[in-house]
Amino acid sequence: MVLGTYKQITLGRSTDKQIQKISQDGGIATGLLCFALDEKIIDGAVVAGPSDEMWKPKATVALTSDEILAAAGTKYTLSPNNWALKEAVRQYGLEKAGIVTIPCQTMGLRKMQSYPFGVRFMADKIALDVGIFCTENFSFESLRTFITAKAGVDFDLVEKMDIGNGKFWVHTQDDVINFPIKETHGYEQSGCKVCLDLVSELSDISTGSIGAPDDWSAVMTRTETGDTIFKQAVDAGAIELKPMDEGKFGLEMLTKLAKSKKEKAMKEIDRRKELGLPVPYKASSEKEDPLANV
Amino acid sequence: MLARIKEFLGMEAKPKEEASQQEVEKVAEEEKAKPRIGYIHLSGCTGDAMSLTENYDILAPLLTEMVDIVYGQTLADVWWDDENPMPEMDLALVEGSVCLQDEHSMKELLEVREKAGLVVAFGSCAATGCFTRYSRGGQQANPRHESFVPVADVVKVDLAMPGCPPSPEIIAKTVVAVINGDMDYLQPMMDLVGYTEACGCDLQLKVVNQALCIGCGTCAMSCPTRAVGMTDGRPELNEDRCVKCGICYTQCPRSWWPAERINMDLGL
Ligand SMILES: Cc1cc2nc3c(=O)[nH]c(=O)nc-3n(C[C@H](O)[C@H](O)[C@H](O)COP(=O)(O)OP(=O)(O)OC[C@H]3O[C@@H](n4cnc5c(N)ncnc54)[C@H](O)[C@@H]3O)c2cc1C
Ligand code: SF4
Ligand code: SF4
Ligand code: SF4
Numbered sequence: 001m002v003l004g005t006y007k008q009i010t011l012g013r014s015t016d017k018q019i020q021k022i023s024q025d026g027g028i029a030t031g032l033l034c035f036a037l038d039e040k041i042i043d044g045a046v047v048a049g050p051s052d053e054m055w056k057p058k059a060t061v062a063l064t065s066d067e068i069l070a071a072a073g074t075k076y077t078l079s080p081n082n083w084a085l086k087e088a089v090r091q092y093g094l095e096k097a098g099i100v101t102i103p104c105q106t107m108g109l110r111k112m113q114s115y116p117f118g119v120r121f122m123a124d125k126i127a128l129d130v131g132i133f134c135t136e137n138f139s140f141e142s143l144r145t146f147i148t149a150k151a152g153v154d155f156d157l158v159e160k161m162d163i164g165n166g167k168f169w170v171h172t173q174d175d176v177i178n179f180p181i182k183e184t185h186g187y188e189q190s191g192c193k194v195c196l197d198l199v200s201e202l203s204d205i206s207t208g209s210i211g212a213p214d215d216w217s218a219v220m221t222r223t224e225t226g227d228t229i230f231k232q233a234v235d236a237g238a239i240e241l242k243p244m245d246e247g248k249f250g251l252e253m254l255t256k257l258a259k260s261k262k263e264k265a266m267k268e269i270d271r272r273k274e275l276g277l278p279v280p281y282k283a284s285s286e287k288e289d290p291l292a293n294v
Numbered sequence: 295m296l297a298r299i300k301e302f303l304g305m306e307a308k309p310k311e312e313a314s315q316q317e318v319e320k321v322a323e324e325e326k327a328k329p330r331i332g333y334i335h336l337s338g339c340t341g342d343a344m345s346l347t348e349n350y351d352i353l354a355p356l357l358t359e360m361v362d363i364v365y366g367q368t369l370a371d372v373w374w375d376d377e378n379p380m381p382e383m384d385l386a387l388v389e390g391s392v393c394l395q396d397e398h399s400m401k402e403l404l405e406v407r408e409k410a411g412l413v414v415a416f417g418s419c420a421a422t423g424c425f426t427r428y429s430r431g432g433q434q435a436n437p438r439h440e441s442f443v444p445v446a447d448v449v450k451v452d453l454a455m456p457g458c459p460p461s462p463e464i465i466a467k468t469v470v471a472v473i474n475g476d477m478d479y480l481q482p483m484m485d486l487v488g489y490t491e492a493c494g495c496d497l498q499l500k501v502v503n504q505a506l507c508i509g510c511g512t513c514a515m516s517c518p519t520r521a522v523g524m525t526d527g528r529p530e531l532n533e534d535r536c537v538k539c540g541i542c543y544t545q546c547p548r549s550w551w552p553a554e555r556i557n558m559d560l561g562l
Contacts, residue, residue, distance in 0.1 A: 104510050116461045118456065193505075
């Protein structure tokens with residue numbers, strides 16, 4: 001199953017007008033965390049918050065809805081959110097931490113929970129992990145380079161960046177510029193080339209834009225915890241739903257892209273194995289489902 | 295008891311009636327064959343034993359009902375000397391590295407290997423040498439003691455559990471796995487036996503240099519001494535703070551990947 005195990009798949013968006021305005025897609029990440037905070041399901045959340053530098057996120061512990069809102073929007077560069085979990089638990093004393101993670105960060109968290117070798121009393125503090133989809137990520141300098149060079153836009157003027165329909169979109173106050181996503185190739189971090197997970201298969205709830213119309217998000221609930229919290233948020237009216245299109249622009253597209261990411265990664269994994277380079281995953285020949293995240 | 299440990303670990307609870315039934319059977323079974331455990335304390339700070347005892351909820355029944363502590367200075371007041379031979383053990387936890395100049399430690403370790411079915415390098419000092427790697431001798435109580443090595447350098451080790459100290463949770467999970475004969479859970483610990491030369495610089499050498507780092511920050515989260523920070527999405531090591539426990543690399547999602555276990559734990 002290229003989308004991982006899930007209980008429910010749907011389109012969703014936050015019903016909060018302010019969240020709708022500032023969020024990347026349907027505001028599921030921000031909306032869910034704010035809901036969970038209000039309901040005391042979490043007592044804070046680790047998010048990719050703003051730093052002193054435009055578009056350079058800082059992994060941040062948010063204790064209020066305002067701080068969660070301040071982190072809305074995708075920053076296409078590295079934000080080591082797992083690192084800030086330590087701060088959340090040790091400095092801020094969170095007992096029930098929420099966290100937003102891209103798939104590879106989710107993997108680090110889950111490994112720590114199953115095998116907490118040297119990590120004391122942290123595994124049980126993660127009350128909600130909202131996983132977001134991810135195709136690739138860029139170092140800050142890579143991002144800056146292709147925004148300024150390819151899109152020809154001053155970094156400080158950029159209001160939003162987005163990937164969709166095969167293009168990288170750069171929004172400024174009075175302009176929207178795009179270039180083919182192909183042109184970012186060569187800039188992505190190389191660790192992404194062996195990544196088998198597009199849809200945050202191990203999160204409590206995963207969400208992204210693929211398969212959803214503008215301003216909506218695709219959502220998959222995965223664990224019991226995730227499913228319960230999501231239903232609560234829907235029942236409370238914090239999130240509204242509409243069914244996902246099964247066809248070309250919905251589930252079909254999501255499945256296709258998840259599969260092609262896995263196929264590309266498996267090629268690279270097999271190539272590395274042949275060269276004798278280390279890689280933590282099995283070769284295609286070593287596993288039952290050649291596309292599984294193992 | 296097992297149900298209690300599982301509950302403590304947040305594993306799936308069994309239906310109540312069935313649980314008590316099974317518990318009885320389990321205990322009855324255990325009466326016959328309680329694992330005999332030894333605790334050997336070499337050059338370590340007792341942090342690993344402390345961490346073990348931090349499993350307050352399960353410790354008393356664990357020590358009294360589920361296992362027999364047959365050897366050890368802290369957990370059972372049993373010493374080995376010429377008059378009292380070391381008992382046979384099913385499993386020996388060895389805390390601390392071994393000092394090559396310390397005849398007594400060397401002798402005890404070799405004897406443990408003879409007497410124990412399974413030898414566990416318990417904690418990073420035993421597994422990787424950890425901070426004892428920095429020893430250069432010239433100190434009291436014995437200035438000659440300068441060469442501290444992971445126990446696997448001297449005897450065959452079956453399982454390694456790095457951690458400075460290992461978390462109470464990993465200890466409890468491992469106890470459950472040993473009692474259940476859950477070899478799958480123990481497999482990574484068998485593999486880690488070979489990881490004796492650990493250093494924070496492994497992140498650079500084995501992850502970043504190998505085009506595998508994805509900037510997740512798990513290493514920085516895990517480091518017990520905060521020797522690892524993240525700069526521009528990559529780990530940055532402050533060598534002066536590094537105790538060579540190997541935890542950063544052990545926890546990194548790009549060093550080894552226990553996918554099946556994670557799916558099982560999440561119910562996926
Ligand atoms: C590097 C990257 C690549 C992505 N690629 C895709 C893709 O190919 N396809 C797709 O459908 N979706 C992708 N996404 C996810 C998508 O852009 C949205 O973040 C997601 O749909 C959530 O939208 P939202 O409106 O619910 O989130 P919002 O409510 O806007 O909140 C976004 C949340 O994401 C977190 N965040 C922002 N940047 C980062 C970061 N760099 N690292 C970790 N967390 C961050 C913030 O903390 C915030 O809580 C990607 C995200 C990232 C970070
Ligand atoms: S593609 Fe995979 S490895 Fe790369 S940033 Fe996204 S989740 Fe992480
Ligand atoms: S950097 Fe930290 S975790 Fe890594 S080996 Fe050194 S002390 Fe241990
Ligand atoms: S834990 Fe994450 S950030 Fe650290 S070395 Fe491994 S992949 Fe890189």
